[in-house]
Structures are given as C-alpha cells and as structure tokens.
Amino acid sequence: MQGELEGLMLDNPGTSKGVPQTGAVASVTRGRGVSLTIARGRRSEISEPAGRRQSGRVLRQLLRFPATDRRGQSTVEFALILPVLLLLALIAVDFGRIYLGYINLQNMARIAANYAANNPLAWLPGSTDPEKITKYQNQILADAAATNCALNPATPVDPTFTDTDGDGDSRGLGDKVTVALTCRFSVITPIIANIVGNTVNVSASSVFPVKSAISQTSSGGGVCLFPNPAINANPTNGPATLTVNFSDASGGGAGTAWLWEFGDGRQSTLRDPGDIPYATPGNYTVTLSITNACGTVTTNPGTTITVTPASQPTLCTIPSFNGVRFNSAQGLWGLPKPPGAGFSTTVQRGPGAPNGNFTIRSQTIVADTQVACSSTISVNNP
Numbered sequence: 001m002q003g004e005l006e007g008l009m010l011d012n013p014g015t016s017k018g019v020p021q022t023g024a025v026a027s028v029t030r031g032r033g034v035s036l037t038i039a040r041g042r043r044s045e046i047s048e049p050a051g052r053r054q055s056g057r058v059l060r061q062l063l064r065f066p067a068t069d070r071r072g073q074s075t076v077e078f079a080l081i082l083p084v085l086l087l088l089a090l091i092a093v094d095f096g097r098i099y100l101g102y103i104n105l106q107n108m109a110r111i112a113a114n115y116a117a118n119n120p121l122a123w124l125p126g127s128t129d130p131e132k133i134t135k136y137q138n139q140i141l142a143d144a145a146a147t148n149c150a151l152n153p154a155t156p157v158d159p160t161f162t163d164t165d166g167d168g169d170s171r172g173l174g175d176k177v178t179v180a181l182t183c184r185f186s187v188i189t190p191i192i193a194n195i196v197g198n199t200v201n202v203s204a205s206s207v208f209p210v211k212s213a214i215s216q217t218s219s220g221g222g223v224c225l226f227p228n229p230a231i232n233a234n235p236t237n238g239p240a241t242l243t244v245n246f247s248d249a250s251g252g253g254a255g256t257a258w259l260w261e262f263g264d265g266r267q268s269t270l271r272d273p274g275d276i277p278y279a280t281p282g283n284y285t286v287t288l289s290i291t292n293a294c295g296t297v298t299t300n301p302g303t304t305i306t307v308t309p310a311s312q313p314t315l316c317t318i319p320s321f322n323g324v325r326f327n328s329a330q331g332l333w334g335l336p337k338p339p340g341a342g343f344s345t346t347v348q349r350g351p352g353a354p355n356g357n358f359t360i361r362s363q364t365i366v367a368d369t370q371v372a373c374s375s376t377i378s379v380n381n382p
Contacts, residue, residue: 098185102202104147105183109206112140113179116159117208120171123158124226124297133158140181149183152201156181161210169228169252171210180205225253227290229299237306241279244305247272248288252297255290262286263305278307313372316342320367321360321379326353329360329379343373350380 115136116123122132140156143149160178163170182203232249235242248258248271260268262276263284278284287302319332319341329347334340350364360379365371 098200098202101147101149101183101185102204104143105149105181105202105204106206108140108143108147108149109179109181109204110208111143112136112156112181113159113177113206113208115139116177116179117211120161120175120177120210121226123161124171124228144183150185152182152184169225171228175210176207177210178205178207225292226294227255227292227297228252229255229288229290229297231286231288231299231303233286233303233305236303237308239308240281240310241277242305242307243275243277245275246286247274248290250288250290253292253294255292257291259289259291260286261289263302278305281307281309283307313374314342315370316373316375318363318365318367318369318371318377321347321363322367324360325357326360326379327357333377343375343377345374345376348376348378350378353378353380 119132119136122136136159137156140151144151157180160180161170162176162178164176165172165174169175180203182201184199184201186199228251230249230251232247234245236244246260246262246268248255255271258269258271260270260273262268263286264278264280266276268276284305284307285302286305287299289296289298291297316337321329321332324332326347326349331340333343333345333347335342335344350362358381361382362380364378365375
C-alpha cells in the first residue's frame with residue numbers, strides 16, 4: 001500500500017515533496033475493505049467498514065474515563081481502607097512493644113538471678129546485707145526504667161533460693177536461685193484494649209546455680225560455714241495451758257551456742273529446750289539464734305505459738321443417793337440424760353462399804369452441787 005501511495009504522489013504533478021496539491025483527491029483501496037483517501041489540502045483518512053467503525057467507537061467511549069473521575073474514585077477507596085490500615089498498624093505496634101518488653105524482661109531476670117547467685121549471703125535470714133540488696137533492687141529498677149517497664153509489684157521481689165541437694169542449706173554450691181519479675185504494659189489499640197484490658201502483665205523468670213558458697217574466713221584463718229537456724233515446735237496452737245515441745249532443726253554450719261526466746265520473756269540456752277508451757281492465751285513469736293565462728297544467725301521470721309482460752313467444762317448436777325439401792329445408783333448418775341444426771345464416770349463403793357446391793361446412806365459430794373461431768377463419786381452405808 002505504501003508503494004501505491006508513493007506512486008500516486010509521483011504521478012500527480014504540482015505536488016511538493018510528494019504532498020498532493022489542494023483540490024486533488026486520490027484514493028487507494030486495499031483488501032479487507034480498508035480504503036485510504038488523500039485529499040489535497042486535508043489530512044489523510046483511513047476509512048473502515050461501518051460495522052467495524054461503530055464497534056470501535058463504542059469501545060473507545062467505554063475506555064475513555066475522565067481524569068477527575070479516576071482521582072475521585074481513588075480518594076474514596078483510600079478513605080475506606082485507611083481505618084483498617086491504622087488499626088493494623090496499632091496492633092503491630094502493641095504486639096511489637098509487648099514482645100520487645102518480654103525480651104527485655106527476660107534479660108532483666110537473668111541479670112538479677114546471676115547477681116543473686118554470686119551474692120547468696122545478702123539474703124541469709126538474720127544476716128542480711130543492705131548494701132548488696134539495695135544494689136540488686138537498683139539494678140532491676142534501672143533496667144525497668146530504661147525499657148519503659150512498670151514493675152508489678154513496684155519493689156523488686158527478693159530472689160528465691162532452693163535447696164536442691166537436700167543438705168538443709170539453700171545457699172550452698174549446687175543449689176538454685178530463682179528471680180521472677182512482672183511488668184505491666186499499656187495497650188493503645190482500642191479493640192485489643194477492650195479484649196485484654198488497658199494493661200497487660202508480662203512475666204519472666206530465670207534460674208541460676210548458686211556460684212558462691214556460704215563460707216567465710218574465721219578469725220583463726222580457717223573456713224567456716226554459717227548455720228541455718230530452724231525451729232521444730234509441736235504443737236503450735238491449742239487451749240491454755242498449752243505445752244509446746246521445742247527442738248533445734250537447723251542446718252548449715254555447726255553451731256557452738258544457742259539462744260531461744262519464747263516470746264513471753266523466757267529464754268533458754270539449751271540446744272533442745274523441750275517442753276515449754278503457755279498458761280496465758282495469746283500469740284507468742286519464738287526465735288532461735290545460733291552462733292559459730294562465722295557469726296550469729298537468727299531465724300527470720302520466727303515461729304508463732306497461738307494459745308486460745310481454755311474451754312469451760314460441761315457441768316452436771318449431783319443427784320441424791322440417800323435411801324437408793326447401790327445397783328440403781330448408776331442409772332441416776334450416768335448416761336443417758338435423763339434419767340441419769342449425765343456424768344461420764346461410774347459410781348464407786350466407798351471404803352468399808354458392804355458388798356451387794358446395799359442401801360446408800362452417804363455420798364462424797366453433796367447433792368444438787370454442779371461439778372464437771374467427768375467427776376467421780378463414792379457412796380457408802382453409813
């Protein structure tokens with residue numbers, strides 16, 4: 001087709017550079033019904049059959065969207081999905097903060113447990129070391145402040161020592177120390193806050209083996225082991241007068257001196273003081289201090305002894321046995337009540353009383369007297 005056009009341009013005189021002059025019309029027809037018309041002074045046109053031209057016009061109209069319509073549609077779509085995107089972002093921030101807080105909390109617990117494992121003597125009952133305990137607490141508080149962790153409770157809890165080898169000493173080599181911490185994190189996502197609350201508690205714990213044995217150098221240059229005082233008391237509560245048996249149940253280093261304080265001003269320097277009576281109702285705190293070459297250690301807390309008021313005995317009324325046969329006396333005296341007086345004991349024959357079913361003329365307790373139902377009575381003739 002291009003060749004035919006070129007030939008047409010060459011065959012028409014009066015053209016400039018192969019462009020038809022004004023008023024000249026040329027037409028070239030190709031296969032499939034497509035014709036090219038060149039008119040002098042007008043643009044070239046390519047004509048197609050009417051059916052194809054109509055369908056192409058419809059397609060162009062369908063695909064021809066104004067730019068303003070497309071921008072408005074994008075704005076509406078973005079406005080619809082923006083809240084969802086913000087919610088997802090807040091959820092991601094919340095979970096990220098909580099997870100990061102958990103990782104930091106684990107590190108805090110490990111650092112604290114490692115410190116306690118190297119300084120077990122600081123928490124020895126009766127022999128606390130305020131300086132090391134304060135350093136332990138300040139370390140946890142500083143780490144919590146750096147990671148925006150609100151401790152719960154606010155004061156760091158003391159480490160827990162476990163006697164894993166069963167030697168009675170929970171702070172020796174081979175034992176375990178545990179530090180457990182809890183942080184409270186705020187939730188900023190509204191939907192999540194409605195489900196789990198405004199705050200979430202995250203906990204972490206760490207266990208370390210005790211690395212420093214509970215030993216010191218005595219004044220003589222040798223190595224000693226602190227005692228670990230403990231009290232064995234039985235029973236620890238009951239009505240007055242309550243008799244309690246005390247004995248030493250301590251572990252750790254061997255003691256050389258003992259001091260018991262029974263909570264009512266009484267003391268004992270025996271290792272096992274034995275039975276101690278408490279006649280007055282009340283609560284008594286008993287402590288035991290043990291001394292050896294390392295120093296003196298006291299039970300903390302002590303053992304509490306609770307003494308309640310003595311119970312009043314049940315009273316029964318003495319019946320009159322005057323003129324009653326001996327074999328009938330027990331029915332008036334014992335159970336059931338009535339006809340008996342309710343006593344739990346049996347009527348006894350008095351000294352020199354005749355054998356058999358004699359008639360009673362005297363009794364050791366006056367009739368109509370109220371006495372404990374566990375009392376005993378003797379009868380006689382005369």
